[in-house]
Amino acid sequence: MRKQDSTNARNEASILRNCGMAYALNVIGGRWKPTILFSLLEGKMRYNELRKTIPGVSERMLVAQLRELEEHGLVRRNVFPEVPPRVEYELTELGHSTEPMLQCMSDWGNMHRKKEQVIAVQ
Amino acid sequence: MRKQDSTNARNEASILRNCGMAYALNVIGGRWKPTILFSLLEGKMRYNELRKTIPGVSERMLVAQLRELEEHGLVRRNVFPEVPPRVEYELTELGHSTEPMLQCMSDWGNMHRKKEQVIAVQ
DNA sequence: CAGAATCCAAAATGATACTG
């Protein structure tokens, strides 16, 4: 087996290996989604309540990301027909299945950031 | 304790809870970094070899992301003084510490994508 | 080979004002 062959085989293996990652990034990637999901792990929340847990997010972005999460089946949106309106967001079962992944990310961040720093998104 | 108080307390707790996440997103967030790191978990690689394991990445982006990962101390860049040049990238100890997090992401992706789909980045 | 430099297009994000 020549060197070239083993290199190509390794590349193909890596590409395949990266599939799951690519899918995950597609669904929960981006600047806001992990934080949104992580907040919702605490339980259902109304729109403005959720927004307050995520410093720096704009209304536009929060709504857009919530819609994408809903499309991908991670988040359920409950609209109550009241005045003033009330909308609650909560994780679906699929949404809850991201917990280990999100917890890993959060743990890693807490482990490696300087203890004193309080990091806000961005 | 009024409702408002408990809501505020919950928000502050969530904001703090999100710090680690925010830090993690800052360091390994973005479209390419998780895939780059995940590929490098396989071992050190030369620039073009690494590029082949990540379909869709441009030279410009790959270099830029590698530089940022280097700045954050996750990746080491070894330049060999040869002609033609050889540059090898490998994870530092800090880089390796992302393995559980990356593995979680990849596992989640593999678990939930349709088994037949082969997902390329983007 | 491993990039740097340049130019441009497209997408993501932000700020603000407005509305059912």
Add this chain to the structure above:
DNA sequence: CAGTATCATTTTGGATTCTG
């Protein structure tokens, strides 16, 4: 309250050419 709509800005990405 929970968004929309609009516009401005930033970031990201791609294509191409060039170089030690």
